Amino acid sequence: MRSLPERAQQVFLRLCRMEEDDRYTFFFPDSGDQLAVLAEHGVVETDGQRLLVDPAAAELGRAAIDSELARSVDEGMAANWTASMVVARDNGQVGEVVSLALKAAPYLRRLERWDQLAWVCETALARDTSPSTAALLLPFAEAAAKGGLGERALHARVLIEVDRERGLAQSREVLAAAVAAGDFRLAAATASELSNVLRAAGSPEASTLARQASEYTASAGLGPWSRALARLRELQALPADRAVLDEVRRLLAELPATSGEPETTTLWHVREGLLNLGSYVGATVGDGLHFAEELVASMTSRNATLPDLAKARFVLADRLVDAGRDTEAREHLLWCQSVSDDGAVSGVLAGIEDRAGNHSRAAELKADALRAAYAAGNLTAIGEGHHDLAVLLGRLDSASPRVLANYVASAVIAFRMQAGTLATEIDMLAMFTFAHGLPPQIALEDMIALAEQTEGVHLGDLLERLPQQAPDELQQVFDAVLQRAGQTMQDWTPLMSAVVLKASGDEQPGLDEHLRAWLTDLDQRAGTEPLLHALHRVLAGERGPELLAGLGMLPTGIVSKILGALSERERGGSAPAS
Structure with missing residues (x-):
């Protein structure tokens, strides 16, 4: 390396300090001559825009670099990847946010900027909580935990996704330490995070922690938006009922447009969280459409990212379907589909097409x-x-x-x-x-x-x-199927036999009364209209296969067996429906 010109040495040392996957020519726009020198000396090879450094040479370079140049490289690369991550975050590019966070993290770790390192890990985790992503973030979150209690809280959140019990234990330790230190902001955030995790697991402790988070929020002296958000977390831990919906309405009505007090959240974040909960609870108690419409309007007005808006419009479409407004729902779903579709959008669209009688298109979408x-x-x-x-x-x-x-x-x-x-x-x-x-x-x-x-x-x-x-799994399945089919046959044989006898002109005593009772019972059941219509047509003398058109499997089985028995009787037999 000593035989290299001074400027080429500097470029080489910078390359060695960079992470291997970051070595590209576009990071050296004014160093083309120096890169050519390095290539001539055989210490660097080019592969398109990639710069390949021999691993042994890179190790020597990292050992030789002075602290000032090393810090300059780390600061430049950390700033580049962090800025790129912010752009990706604002554009709703989830995958890019995670990959860019992982690119910034090694440089921030070397700079020992624990608060920034915790922030990039938290930003990535907020968008992808999969165990695989959490495992990639974990070493950096663990390093960031050297920064203090807040960074330890972030480490615990990442750890929960990889090793739930260890992560929960560490999170509880952070909560206790925050309360003991009087750091009620951190205590509120940690209690809320614990509540969310335990609520997803169905633990009754979630409600207790959510109430504690509200108490810590008040003790921290935070403003009305933060207090409303804490109350929202409490409501999320409760069963979805009318009382929760009424409380959501109250919070929305009392939420001030401005706040002169310290806040850890924004007005739109709290308001949209309440609208989202209102939409969910309202769907359970029959009043969620208005909230879903308001949520989409709010997100549209603030130019929310397309993926986030697509999620909200998908929920709105679901509420519109519940309200029987398939045409409007379809418009939202088609827009969602233009953004992305993990299969959920196609599935709901299939239901709409099916209800419209477009069965072939419905099957394609499914x-x-x-x-x-x-x-x-x-x-x-x-x-x-x-x-x-x-x-x-x-x-x-x-x-x-x-x-x-x-x-x-x-x-x-x-x-x-x-x-x-x-x-x-x-x-x-x-x-x-x-x-x-x-x-x-x-x-x-x-x-x-x-x-x-x-x-x-x-x-x-x-x-x-x-x-x-089980080695005979298919046999076990079909043993149960045949038993269930036999029970179905037994359940419907009285009706089928009565229809066959009546349609054949057989006037057995009590036949009319039994048949009328059966048909009256059917008439009171939901969804039996096609079967009833087909049975009345049979009793009126029809016998063609067109009677089966549009029938489901159970009605098809009933009517086809009746037709088969009638055909046999007309050929001279006397068998009942079977």
Whole structure:
């Protein structure tokens, strides 16, 4: 290195101080000649814009660099990546925020700027709490904890995502220390964070910690916005009921437009948090649409990031669907889809198209949602997606083998996950069996092949990764299916037999009374209109296959068995519906 010209030496030392993934020519816009010299001496190679330094040479360079130059490099790179992270944050680029935080962190750690290091870690964690991201942030959060109690609190929050029990224990230690030191701002923030974590886990302690956070907020002398935010956290820990909704309304009405007191939050943050809670609770008690509309209006007026606005508009669309306003909901969903779609948007759009009678389009959208679930590796969404796709494919052809295959897929996934949805999947397979019967033999590989006719579905690969709960799992599933289908047959045989006898002109004593009672009972059940209409047509003398058009699986099974029994009787037999 001593044989290098002085300016080339400086460039080389700066390169050595930089993280390996940061060595690019655009960081040296005025050093082209020096880079050429370094290349001539064989200590640097170029790969496009990347600058490659021999690891052994880089180690020597790091040892030789003086503290002033080292600090200059660290400060410059930390400032560059931190500024870039702020831009990404303001643009709602979640992935970029995390990657840029991880780029800034090594330089901030070397500079021992613990407060800044904690801030970049906190900014990244606020946008991605996945265990993988938390694990990448953890060494830097641990280093930042040297800065003081506030930085230790950040370390605890990161640790919770990696090692929950250790993180909770450390967070409790920070809370106790903050209270003992009279740092009620930190105590309020830590108690609130603990409450959020425990609320997500269903712990009753969440409510107690939320109340403590409100008390610490008041003790800290914080203003009305901060106090309202603390009260919001309390409400989030309570059951969603009318009393909570009334309190949300009160807080919104009393929230001042300005505050002359110290605050740890902003007016829009508190207001939108209350509107979001109002939308959620209102959906439970039947009054959430207004809050969702106000939330979208607020976020639009302040130019919220597109991903955040898309989340709010998706919720608004869901509330509009609940209100029966599918046309307006569709407009919001299509806008959301233009921003991003993890499958949830396509799933709700599928429901809208289905209700509009566009069953083919609904099935396409549900297939899109299922593909997204596979891409994300979301097992719960995959199981639900196969179930929903089977339902929608059944609108087009309820006897299709693809319908059976998707119901089998959802049942096997539920069986292996020991999910509570298994009973529902068995019921659906039983309805299919009741309506259409089953193939003589059902092989899992055949069902997989049929399910994988939907592009992006990799059911075989998924089942290879999901451990079997029993070697005869498919047999166990279909044993339960046949038992349930048999029970269905037994439940409906009295009605089917009565319709067959009446439609055949058989005037058995009491037949009319029994049949009338059955039909009256059906008439009082929700969703039975198509079946009732078909039965009245049979009793009026119709016998064609058009009677089955538009019927679900259970009505299809009932009407088809009645038609089969009538056909047999007309050929000279006397068999009841079976």
